[in-house]
Amino acid sequence: MDTQEERITRLEETIAHQTRVIEELSDQLAEQWKVVEQTRAKLDRLTERFLSLEEQSLEAPAVTRPPHY
Numbered sequence: 039m040d041t042q043e044e045r046i047t048r049l050e051e052t053i054a055h056q057t058r059v060i061e062e063l064s065d066q067l068a069e070q071w072k073v074v075e076q077t078r079a080k081l082d083r084l085t086e087r088f089l090s091l092e093e094q095s096l097e098a099p100a101v102t103r104p105p106h107y
Contacts, residue, residue: 040048
């Protein structure tokens with residue numbers, strides 16, 4: 039049977055381990071959030087570019103046959 043001191047030591051070790059794991063997960067989450075934000079910004083830029091190109095193509099003159107046909 040464990041003494042109270044051994045139980046307290048085991049609990050302290052468990053808490054220390056869980057604290058470290060929580061900190062690691064928090065760091066990973068923060069890093070993933072950066073990636074999400076970068077991806078979102080890139081998607082916004084691509085969407086703007088696509089819409090710009092689409093708008094330009096609507097303004098382009100219609101393709102017609104050259105006069106020599």
